[in-house]
Amino acid sequence: MEKVYNCTNHSIAIPHVVRSDGIYLFDETGKRYMDLESGVWCTSLGHGNKRINNIIKNQIDNVMHAGFCYSTNILERAADSVLSVTGLEKGKCVFLCSGSEAIELARQMSKHITGKKQSMTLHDSYLGSYSSVTDRNRNWFILNWEECINCPENNNCNTDCEKLREIPKDISEFIFEPGSSSGFVRFPPKPLIQNIISQVRSQGGKIIANEVTTGIGRTGKWFGYNHYQVEPDMIAIGKGIGNGYPVSVTAINEQTAGELGKSTFRYMQSHQNDPLGAAIANEVIKIIKDEELVLKAGINGKKFFDMLGTLIDNISITDVRGRGLMFAVDICDEDTGDRLFKELISRGYIVGNRKSLLRIDPPLTATEDEFTEFVNELRDLLNCIHNK
Numbered sequence: 001m002e003k004v005y006n007c008t009n010h011s012i013a014i015p016h017v018v019r020s021d022g023i024y025l026f027d028e029t030g031k032r033y034m035d036l037e038s039g040v041w042c043t044s045l046g047h048g049n050k051r052i053n054n055i056i057k058n059q060i061d062n063v064m065h066a067g068f069c070y071s072t073n074i075l076e077r078a079a080d081s082v083l084s085v086t087g088l089e090k091g092k093c094v095f096l097c098s099g100s101e102a103i104e105l106a107r108q109m110s111k112h113i114t115g116k117k118q119s120m121t122l123h124d125s126y127l128g129s130y131s132s133v134t135d136r137n138r139n140w141f142i143l144n145w146e147e148c149i150n151c152p153e154n155n156n157c158n159t160d161c162e163k164l165r166e167i168p169k170d171i172s173e174f175i176f177e178p179g180s181s182s183g184f185v186r187f188p189p190k191p192l193i194q195n196i197i198s199q200v201r202s203q204g205g206k207i208i209a210n211e212v213t214t215g216i217g218r219t220g221k222w223f224g225y226n227h228y229q230v231e232p233d234m235i236a237i238g239k240g241i242g243n244g245y246p247v248s249v250t251a252i253n254e255q256t257a258g259e260l261g262k263s264t265f266r267y268m269q270s271h272q273n274d275p276l277g278a279a280i281a282n283e284v285i286k287i288i289k290d291e292e293l294v295l296k297a298g299i300n301g302k303k304f305f306d307m308l309g310t311l312i313d314n315i316s317i318t319d320v321r322g323r324g325l326m327f328a329v330d331i332c333d334e335d336t337g338d339r340l341f342k343e344l345i346s347r348g349y350i351v352g353n354r355k356s357l358l359r360i361d362p363p364l365t366a367t368e369d370e371f372t373e374f375v376n377e378l379r380d381l382l383n384c385i386h387n388k
């Protein structure tokens with residue numbers, strides 16, 4: 001790339017992608033790559049999904065964008081559909097353009113309603129690329145749950161714990177990322193999360209579930225917070241809901257919608273509540289329901305997790321974690337992680353790589369045969385490395 005500025009801190013591994021189909025990308029030589037990262041976890045239904053493509057074609061032939069003062073039926077249908085899967089049936093939705101924006105809007109809403117200043121999150125959560133969440137030096141309370149992992153009360157933690165007593169009273173919102181932990185796939189203990197939520201809420205703070213990565217079936221349930229038996233006030237949804245198209249949603253519960261309705265809260269950007277994004281989100285949810293992909297993500301997730309587990313050799317691969325179709329494979333060191341990533345690309349397999357970790361998030365439509373092929377290839381690669 002000469003004129004395109006890449007500031008992602010990721011170098012370009014395949015320079016000319018020309019085509020995509022299902023779990024595969026193809027380069028200009030016709031080489032096939034199995035995409036087990038789902039385009040940074042976005043293509044939940046695989047690339048080039050025919051039903052999504054048809055919805056896009058139909059919608060752009062009707063109306064793709066209108067403006068703040070002009071609405072369309074598809075928006076109401078899509079909002080109803082999103083709310084039905086979140087369990088916030090009586091709430092409301094705002095359609096936006098990225099996961100970062102969905103979180104930003106939820107935070108702005110919380111601050112406006114509560115009048116409180118401090119935000120709270122866990123030490124290892126990723127909340128998007130805006131400086132309002134990356135600069136955590138002022139007006140943030142960060143709870144480090146590292147010690148909770150080995151705490152004997154881990155499954156029985158209670159409000160007498162010193163950690164919980166440290167939480168300030170002026171928390172505007174607790175933003176909870178249920179199980180991705182900055183891509184490292186770690187799962188904060190359920191009682192800890194439940195206790196934080198009841199404490200923050202009892203002091204007037206809002207609860208935001210960051211479901212940008214964990215939502216829309218990825219973890220074997222519709223949303224990651226469903227594993228925690230909690231009810232957020234707001235849910236930030238992104239990535240998988242657009243299957244690669246930049247649409248995201250901030251969903252809010254009935255109470256929050258009522259509070260905002262009585263307030264002077266304002267938020268505007270040119271593509272807010274665009275019909276095209278809403279049509280895509282609506283169809284993604286329909287396809288997931290029609291093809292029972294949440295159920296399948298749970299069933300296949302267990303199978304794929306077991307397959308990955310057979311690769312643990314305590315030489316190169318030291319651990320595997322996962323929930324549904326979200327997996328982290330721990331590699332012995334960063335150099336080996338980097339090497340595996342590059343050699344997998346040259347063999348035609350795309351995974352995520354972050355430090356000494358491989359991230360594997362196949363589309364919800366991935367088949368057992370496809371995953372078996374990948375695991376066999378990775379096993380062969382490990383054997384080649386060890387036998388050299």
Ligand SMILES: Cc1ncc(COP(=O)(O)O)c(C=O)c1O
Binds near residue numbers: 101128213238239
């Ligand atoms: C957990 C989590 N939250 C928020 C975001 C931000 O989403 P986006 O990149 O669409 O702005 C990401 C992106 O990777 C994410 O993984």
